[in-house]
Amino acid sequence: MDFNLTDNQQSYVDTVRRFVRSEITPHVMSWDREHSFPWGVIRKAWDLGILNLSIPASVKGFEIDVVSTALIIKELSYGDTGISTSAMCNDLANAVIAQHGTDAQKEAFLRPFVEGPLLASFCLTEPGAGSDNSAMTSFIRKSGDGYILNGQKCFITNASYASQFTVFCKVGKPTGNFMACVIVPVTSVASDDAGQTYSRSKEIATPEGGKIVVGKPEDKLGQRLSNTAAVTFEDVVVDGSQVIGDRRLGFKYIVDVLDYARPMVAAIGVGLARRALDVTMEYTKERKQFGQRICDLPVARESLVKMWKRVEFADLALMKAAFKVQEKSPDRGLYASLAKNAAAEAALFCANEGLHLHGGYGFMSEYEISKLARDAHIIDIYEGVREVQDMIIGREIV
Ligand SMILES: Cc1cc2nc3c(=O)[nH]c(=O)nc-3n(C[C@H](O)[C@H](O)[C@H](O)COP(=O)(O)OP(=O)(O)OC[C@H]3O[C@@H](n4cnc5c(N)ncnc54)[C@H](O)[C@@H]3O)c2cc1C
Numbered sequence: 001m002d003f004n005l006t007d008n009q010q011s012y013v014d015t016v017r018r019f020v021r022s023e024i025t026p027h028v029m030s031w032d033r034e035h036s037f038p039w040g041v042i043r044k045a046w047d048l049g050i051l052n053l054s055i056p057a058s059v060k061g062f063e064i065d066v067v068s069t070a071l072i073i074k075e076l077s078y079g080d081t082g083i084s085t086s087a088m089c090n091d092l093a094n095a096v097i098a099q100h101g102t103d104a105q106k107e108a109f110l111r112p113f114v115e116g117p118l119l120a121s122f123c124l125t126e127p128g129a130g131s132d133n134s135a136m137t138s139f140i141r142k143s144g145d146g147y148i149l150n151g152q153k154c155f156i157t158n159a160s161y162a163s164q165f166t167v168f169c170k171v172g173k174p175t176g177n178f179m180a181c182v183i184v185p186v187t188s189v190a191s192d193d194a195g196q197t198y199s200r201s202k203e204i205a206t207p208e209g210g211k212i213v214v215g216k217p218e219d220k221l222g223q224r225l226s227n228t229a230a231v232t233f234e235d236v237v238v239d240g241s242q243v244i245g246d247r248r249l250g251f252k253y254i255v256d257v258l259d260y261a262r263p264m265v266a267a268i269g270v271g272l273a274r275r276a277l278d279v280t281m282e283y284t285k286e287r288k289q290f291g292q293r294i295c296d297l298p299v300a301r302e303s304l305v306k307m308w309k310r311v312e313f314a315d316l317a318l319m320k321a322a323f324k325v326q327e328k329s330p331d332r333g334l335y336a337s338l339a340k341n342a343a344a345e346a347a348l349f350c351a352n353e354g355l356h357l358h359g360g361y362g363f364m365s366e367y368e369i370s371k372l373a374r375d376a377h378i379i380d381i382y383e384g385v386r387e388v389q390d391m392i393i394g395r396e397i398v
Contacts, residue, residue: 003319005071008068009067009068009071012050012064012068012071013071013072013075016050017078019044019045019050019076019079020075020076020078020079023041023044023079024041024079024083025079028079028080028368029366029368029371031080032080032082032225032371033365035219035224037160037161037198039161041083042086042119043117045076045087046116047117050072050087051087051090051113051117052090052113052114053069053091054069054091054095055113055114056106058103059106059107059110059111060111060114061110061113065326066260066263066322066323066325066326067319067322067323069264069267069322070264070266070267070318070319071267073268074267074268074271074315074318075271076271077268077270077275078271078272078275079271079275080225080375081223081268081271081272081375082222082223082224082226082375083225083226084267085157085223085226085268085382086119086158086225086226086227088264088265088268089119089120089121089122089158089226090113090118090119090120090158091260092166092264093122093164093165093166094109094113094120094166095256095257096244096253096256097109097110097166097183097244099253099257099260100181100249100256101244104241105183105241105244108185108241109183109185112163112164112185118164119158119162119163120158120164120165121156121157121158121159121162121164121165121231122156122157122166123138123153123156123167123231124136124153124168124254125153125154125155125156126138126151126152126153126154127154131384131388133168134179134251136169136170136179137151137170137174137175138150138151138153138168138169138170138174138233139151139169139170139171139176140169140170140171140180140182140238140243140247141172142172145239146208146238146239146240147182147237147238147240147243148210148236148237148238149169149182149184149210149233149235149236149237150234150235150236151167151169151232151233152231152232153232153233154230154231155218155230155382156228156230156231157227157228158226159214159215159227159228159229159231160198160202160217160227160229161227162186163186163187164183164186165183165184165212165231166181166182166183167183167184168180168181168253168254169181169182169250171248178248178249179248179250179251180247180248180250181244181245181253182238182242182244183242183244184206184233184238184242185207186206186212187204198214198227199216199217200216201214201215201229206236206237208237208239209235209237210233210234210235210236210237211234211235211236212231212232212234212236213231213232213234214229214230214231215229216229217229221374221378222371222374222375222377222378223375223378255333258336258383259332259336260325261383262336262337262339262340262384262389263318263321263322263325263339263340265340265344265379266314266317266318266321266336266339266342266344267318267343268343268347268379269314269343269344269346269376269379270311270314270318270343270346270347272347272350272351272372272376272379273307273311273314273346273347273349273350274311274350275368275372276347276350276351276354276369276376277304277307277308277311277350277354279369279372280304280307280353280354280369281295281304283357283358283367283369284300284304294357300357303353306349306353307349307350307353307354310345311350313342314339314342314343314345314346314347317338317342317343318339318342318343320335320338321338321339321340322339324336333392334392337384337389337390337392337393338389338393340383340384340389341386341389341390344376344379345380347376347379347380348376348377348380350372350376351369351372351373351375351376352376354369355369355370355372
């Protein structure tokens with residue numbers, strides 16, 4: 001076992017750190033206030049080669065290993081977790097194609113992401129099916145040689161800007177026993193023509209028939225630099241070539257994707273937790289009360305130590321999970337859930353404790369710690385709430 005980064009990994013980390021320092025940190029507070037979608041940064045991230053990490057080399061993708069991907073996402077999240085959520089979502093949506101698609105499907109649905117700065121959406125959650133995604137009612141039914149897709153998804157990242165939707169749905173009827181995964185590409189929304197920020201709902205006519213209605217972007221507590229909206233599929237015609245793998249194995253594909261994605265959410269949490277620690281350290285080294293720097297007051301020092309420990313423990317859990325997923329170890333799901341919970345806990349703890357150590361200033365929106373405290377909550381919720389991770393851990397260890 002070796003905790004040293006390889007030369008390649010160190011170079012990814014250094015590159016993303018430089019990118020965050022020059023392109024994100026100086027602007028992040030004003031973007032957050034404006035609630036604007038940072039297309040410019042997404043485009044630059046694509047130019048730099050830090051988007052679409054999981055696309056296979058066979059279609060000229062980077063096919064970056066899981067540990068390196070986690071390192072990249074962690075560094076990007078240090079800059080902003082809305083931006084990293086948006087970036088990571090491409091891999092979430094595209095991993096299922098990379099894992100279970102045919103060569104022709106990889107060429108058709110993954111190659112466009114190699115060729116241009118596009119965004120994808122992963123459509124699983126529905127109004128009546130959150131943690132229990134088996135309760136979903138979106139479905140495809142047979143029609144001629146293909147299928148018709150109907151259903152409503154909610155809280156979908158990148159939806160207003162997506163050029164492709166990866167959709168999980170029932171087969172045959174809303175209460176069907178089987179689940180499928182279908183890919184719905186739409187007219188490209190490239191970052192060049194998307195200088196505008198979407199603030200309304202929109203309708204997209206799909207090439208073969210039917211339409212997609214993307215709701216008004218959600219006004220969120222935190223992660224305001226990611227786009228989130230509801231998506232409704234109305235009689236969307238789906239060709240057989242858009243169905244990934246076996247149309248009865250969608251549930252298995254969800255598990256496979258989430259095993260990959262949960263360490264990535266953990267990376268988002270660790271990045272945020274470390275940022276909260278660093279801004280708090282900086283603040284408490286400057287601010288003096290009782291004739292001493294806050295960081296030298298024993299009880300405050302104890303809080304800083306607790307924050308540091310949470311970051312380090314969560315980072316260890318993240319690296320172990322990423323390694324297990326990379327090695328396709330049979331217990332990868334267990335460690336993915338552990339890392340996700342540990343990182344969410346670290347993010348919430350460090351953001352809250354950091355805000356407290358800023359005193360009244362931490363409550364002012366001009367201080368970054370207040371933004372981090374808003375951003376942290378979702379890490380404990382998306383891709384499976386804390387209790388769902390505990391359910392998985394409980395099932396595996398007993
Ligand atoms: C900003 C944002 C981005 C998102 N992006 C996407 C996306 O791109 N694609 C997508 O498909 N979804 C996305 N989601 C949805 C997200 O994954 C769900 O919100 C999440 O899975 C929880 O589902 P829910 O909101 O319906 O909560 P519910 O399932 O209703 O859970 C509510 C609460 O009930 C409790 N609970 C639930 N289940 C259990 C249990 N088994 N045992 C004990 N307690 C339980 C927990 O306290 C939980 O927090 C996003 C959500 C947000 C807010």
